[in-house]
Amino acid sequence: MYESFVGLEIHIHLLADSKMFCSCKAQYGDEENTNVCPVCLGYPGVLPTANEKALELAYTVAEALNCELSPRTTFERKNYFYPDMPKNYQISQFEHPVGKNGWVEIEVNGEKKKIRIHDVHLEEDAGKMIHAGDVSLIDYNRAGYPLLEIVTEPDLVRGEDAEIYLKNFQRLVRYLGVSDGNMEEGSLRCDANVSINLEGQGLGRKVEIKNLNSSRFVKLALNYEIDRQSLLLDEGKIVSQETRLWNENRDITTVMRSKEQALDYRYFPEPDLPPFCPSDDFLQKVKDRQVELPLYRKDRFIKEYQLTEDQTEFIIDDKAVADYFEQVISLGVPTDMVATWLSGDVQKELNKNNMKLLESPLSPERFAELLKYLDEDRIHGKLAKQTLSAVFDENKSPGDIIAEKGWEQISNADQVQTLIEQVLADNQSVVDAIKSGDDRQRGYLMGQIMKKTNGRINPQIAQKVLSEKLG
Amino acid sequence: MSQFTKKWVENLSTEVGRKRYRLYVESWEKKIGSFLDFRSENSSHNEGKLKGLPFGVKDNIATRGFKVTCGSKMLENLLSPYTATAVEKLIDAGAYVVGKTNLDEFGMGSSTDNSALQQTNNPWDINRVSGGSSGGSAAAVAAGLVPFALGTDTGGSVRQPASFCGVYGLKPTYGTVSRFGLTAYASSLEVIGVLSKDIDLTEQVYNTIKGEDPKDQTSIKPEVPTKTKGPFTIAVLDNISDLDPLVQKAYDKTIVSLEALGHTVVKVQLPTLEYVVPAYYTIATAEASANLARYTGIRYGLQPLYSENPDDLVQKSRSEGFGDEVKLRILLGTYVLRSGFQDQYYHRAQKIRTAIRNDLDRIFKDVDMLMTPTFPTPAFSRDEKSLTQFQQKVADKFTCTANLAGVPALNVPTIVENNLPVGMQFIAPVFEEPRLFEIARSLKDVFPIQDVPGYSEDWS
Numbered sequence: 001m002y003e004s005f006v007g008l009e010i011h012i013h014l015l016a017d018s019k020m021f022c023s024c025k026a027q028y029g030d031e032e033n034t035n036v037c038p039v040c041l042g043y044p045g046v047l048p049t050a051n052e053k054a055l056e057l058a059y060t061v062a063e064a065l066n067c068e069l070s071p072r073t074t075f076e077r078k079n080y081f082y083p084d085m086p087k088n089y090q091i092s093q094f095e096h097p098v099g100k101n102g103w104v105e106i107e108v109n110g111e112k113k114k115i116r117i118h119d120v121h122l123e124e125d126a127g128k129m130i131h132a133g134d135v136s137l138i139d140y141n142r143a144g145y146p147l148l149e150i151v152t153e154p155d156l157v158r159g160e161d162a163e164i165y166l167k168n169f170q171r172l173v174r175y176l177g178v179s180d181g182n183m184e185e186g187s188l189r190c191d192a193n194v195s196i197n198l199e200g201q202g203l204g205r206k207v208e209i210k211n212l213n214s215s216r217f218v219k220l221a222l223n224y225e226i227d228r229q230s231l232l233l234d235e236g237k238i239v240s241q242e243t244r245l246w247n248e249n250r251d252i253t254t255v256m257r258s259k260e261q262a263l264d265y266r267y268f269p270e271p272d273l274p275p276f277c278p279s280d281d282f283l284q285k286v287k288d289r290q291v292e293l294p295l296y297r298k299d300r301f302i303k304e305y306q307l308t309e310d311q312t313e314f315i316i317d318d319k320a321v322a323d324y325f326e327q328v329i330s331l332g333v334p335t336d337m338v339a340t341w342l343s344g345d346v347q348k349e350l351n352k353n354n355m356k357l358l359e360s361p362l363s364p365e366r367f368a369e370l371l372k373y374l375d376e377d378r379i380h381g382k383l384a385k386q387t388l389s390a391v392f393d394e395n396k397s398p399g400d401i402i403a404e405k406g407w408e409q410i411s412n413a414d415q416v417q418t419l420i421e422q423v424l425a426d427n428q429s430v431v432d433a434i435k436s437g438d439d440r441q442r443g444y445l446m447g448q449i450m451k452k453t454n455g456r457i458n459p460q461i462a463q464k465v466l467s468e469k470l471g
Numbered sequence: 472m473s474q475f476t477k478k479w480v481e482n483l484s485t486e487v488g489r490k491r492y493r494l495y496v497e498s499w500e501k502k503i504g505s506f507l508d509f510r511s512e513n514s515s516h517n518e519g520k521l522k523g524l525p526f527g528v529k530d531n532i533a534t535r536g537f538k539v540t541c542g543s544k545m546l547e548n549l550l551s552p553y554t555a556t557a558v559e560k561l562i563d564a565g566a567y568v569v570g571k572t573n574l575d576e577f578g579m580g581s582s583t584d585n586s587a588l589q590q591t592n593n594p595w596d597i598n599r600v601s602g603g604s605s606g607g608s609a610a611a612v613a614a615g616l617v618p619f620a621l622g623t624d625t626g627g628s629v630r631q632p633a634s635f636c637g638v639y640g641l642k643p644t645y646g647t648v649s650r651f652g653l654t655a656y657a658s659s660l661e662v663i664g665v666l667s668k669d670i671d672l673t674e675q676v677y678n679t680i681k682g683e684d685p686k687d688q689t690s691i692k693p694e695v696p697t698k699t700k701g702p703f704t705i706a707v708l709d710n711i712s713d714l715d716p717l718v719q720k721a722y723d724k725t726i727v728s729l730e731a732l733g734h735t736v737v738k739v740q741l742p743t744l745e746y747v748v749p750a751y752y753t754i755a756t757a758e759a760s761a762n763l764a765r766y767t768g769i770r771y772g773l774q775p776l777y778s779e780n781p782d783d784l785v786q787k788s789r790s791e792g793f794g795d796e797v798k799l800r801i802l803l804g805t806y807v808l809r810s811g812f813q814d815q816y817y818h819r820a821q822k823i824r825t826a827i828r829n830d831l832d833r834i835f836k837d838v839d840m841l842m843t844p845t846f847p848t849p850a851f852s853r854d855e856k857s858l859t860q861f862q863q864k865v866a867d868k869f870t871c872t873a874n875l876a877g878v879p880a881l882n883v884p885t886i887v888e889n890n891l892p893v894g895m896q897f898i899a900p901v902f903e904e905p906r907l908f909e910i911a912r913s914l915k916d917v918f919p920i921q922d923v924p925g926y927s928e929d930w931s
């Protein structure tokens with residue numbers, strides 16, 4: 001009887017090399033307070049200069065999310081106090097964000113759903129507080145990091161939707177190469193809005209849940225919150241408009257601040273930054289950055305290559321893997337074989353060697369070569385696996401390895417004929433037994449044939465010849 | 472190089488000259504206190520058009536090796552880690568920074584009495600204020616302690632003290648001089664300006680510091696001026712009232728002189744003038760409330776000996792570090808930006824700002840420049856309490872107009888009576904600074920620049 005409405009605000013760190021408003025390095029893991037300068041520390045007299053690369057990446061995301069791109073994007077000051085925010089205002093966007101009114105598709109239980117995007121805007125990140133006993137330390141390396149916020153309309157229904165949206169979004173930004181989308185390192189963060197109401201009554205009172213740092217917590221927190229609000233309404237109570245936090249130890253949300261304590265950001269135009277008007281060149285660069293998005297690629301793979309859902313999911317998860325896959329296919333290898341090997345044995349080898357596909361010795365050409373050997377029956381499955389291992393160990397082409405080790409299958413009819421005749425001659429008593437009706441001994445003969453050839457004989461041809469000989 | 476500039480360079484080129492200079496500055500400083508930090512030993516090795524000229528820098532402009540106190544307790548001990556672009560350009564041209572000049576705290580005030588660090592007196596009469604907020608720069612220039620000084624002008628902070636001290640004071644077109652290194656008070660209004668007793672040097676300094684700066688994205692390359700030679704058509708306001716008799720006298724006399732020099736004077740209406748001050752204070756304080764939010768005592772600045780938590784730290788730092796005028800303006804700015812009140816104050820002020828710009832554009836269609844008194848009174852005295860803080864603000868209407876519109880304006884000294892100089896303000900369209908220098912040169916014969924009693928050219 002209740003309807004729930006969920007909106008997400010996702011923040012991503014853009015892969016822009018330098019900070020949003022100064023030339024300091026935007027990088028993780030460096031020693032505290034080393035990537036700082038008077039500008040990102042908000043020293044008296046310094047001025048921000050907008051990072052054009054970050055703007056390009058921001059427009060790229062807005063374009064991919066089908067937004068109306070702003071022909072004149074402006075910056076505002078968002079005033080609030082936080083010890084790790086050097087200027088005590090954040091340069092953000094309000095009136096004219098880089099993109100507005102977009103949409104993105106997600107797939108929930110096999111059904112496509114359109115999620116509207118309210119806006120995509122740029123801002124700068126704050127530093128990081130480290131609380132150690134009695135003292136609080138601040139690391140400003142992250143202060144000024146280019147941050148992109150993507151705000152959806154309240155089109156998601158339950159935690160599961162939000163989780164799928166989030167994962168899909170993560171995949172999207174990685175595909176576009178604009179962010180590594182890593183939640184653990186804080187380069188993707190998420191706040192959520194949730195409200196419920198009686199069916200058909202529209203939005204209820206909005207509760208914001210802040211700082212959700214994994215897609216699982218997003219699901220848990222939202223479902224908890226929907227249930228909590230439903231119970232309140234059941235009891236005839238009113239949901240209060242407030243900001244809450246997810247407590248991951250107790251699996252509940254708790255109040256952070258109430259409506260009365262709500263912040264007044266006192267937005268006003270940033271007088272230190274002129275509006276940014278993208279040029280035709282700039283917009284062309286944004287267009288050039290667009291790629292086939294994961295969801296569409298998945299549909300296409302299933303249709304074009306007749307792969308299973310699971311296989312496709314595995315392959316398209318990483319754009320580099322999907323690109324690799326298509327490259328191998330283009331070299332004329334059967335698609336199901338590529339998919340099976342990629343998700344199976346190749347993955348095992350990668351795990352074993354702790355490698356990524358693109359940096360492994362298995363180039364698409366080598367992989368195609370190996371699979372062709374298999375496809376043309378020039379090598380059988382077990383040896384193909386050994387060859388794959390050898391490619392990783394020795395960094396040589398499958399052809400060279402197979403030739404060196406003499407692993408190529410014996411498929412030549414005359415050769416097989418001669419070999420089998422020899423084995424039969426050596427095992428006359430077994431042949432006699434079979435001929436007098438003991439069919440169980442056929443397996444033994446087959447084993448002897450394999451043994452004689454170190455398993456290299458083509459089993460199908462061997463079976464065929466053996467049947468002819470024994471009648 | 473002008474005669475004025477030549478003498479400075481010559482006099483400083485000898486050991487005797489430098490010693491005399493030091494003693495001269497010391498004796499004046501005891502009376503006027505224009506510098507917060509003066510280093511007579513400084514000099515320059517750079518070749519350039521300004522080679523060998525010392526200059527003063529208002530202490531809200533960053534200069535590496537010096538503090539940048541902004542006249543405040545808050546930043547009393549803050550060393551500048553970098554140098555402002557304008558200062559850098561002057562140093563590159565051969566000039567050198569000889570000291571940092573006093574100012575109203577964070578540039579907020581009309582007297583330099585709002586400095587938390589020191590009192591600056593007017594060299595014409597030490598019982599009077601030197602004007603604000605660039606009062607230190609104006610006093611130092613008038614007393615001959617430096618050939619020129621940099622100031623900053625948010626609502627008249629270069630022109631008004633220049634008028635009070637009888638020197639030239641230029642507020643350039645907004646954006647033509649980089650603001651990088653200027654401690655922000657009201658970013659969309661303020662600009663670095665020049666004070667000097669010599670109009671040619673004023674022009675030369677302006678030409679040196681102007682230009683686009685990659686560190687300031689609001690900076691612009693000045694467009695080529697359209698008309699630089701007189702005679703000019705000059706607009707004056709139709710009904711101007713509430714002027715101090717001396718200012719009224721100077722104003723009338725200037726009009727007569729302009730006509731006598733062959734310029735045409737026409738009367739115009741500036742209906743938006745009455746809204747200038749409220750619009751100015753709304754926008755300036757709104758921006759100030761954000762610009763000054765960074766002073767928390769966390770990274771730099773006044774820090775209390777003990778604090779309970781971050782909030783307590785910030786609160787103590789600000790209550791001790793900021794003076795009343797600064798607190799007043801931050802509160803006002805926070806108030807006008809409150810959600811739900813923006814339309815009533817901030818947005819309305821922005822509309823007035825546009826109207827003022829349109830008003831000036833309309834006037835500049837027919838005339839080359841506009842002349843007004845720079846300030847309704849000459850330098851006021853501390854004893855008489857002649858102007859309350861509120862009256863001082865209301866009196867900013869002539870100067871604030873140029874800041875709201877972003878156009879250039881120049882204070883030109885006129886008469887001096889009873890040791891009280893009076894300046895007139897000339898306002899030109901954007902990028903037309905050369906017209907201002909021309910009109911100043913044209914008036915020089917009628918109103919020659921006067922020296923304060925005790926002024927010496929060679930410090931002997």
Ligand SMILES: [Zn+2]
Binds near residue numbers: 019022023024037144
């Ligand atoms: Zn930086």
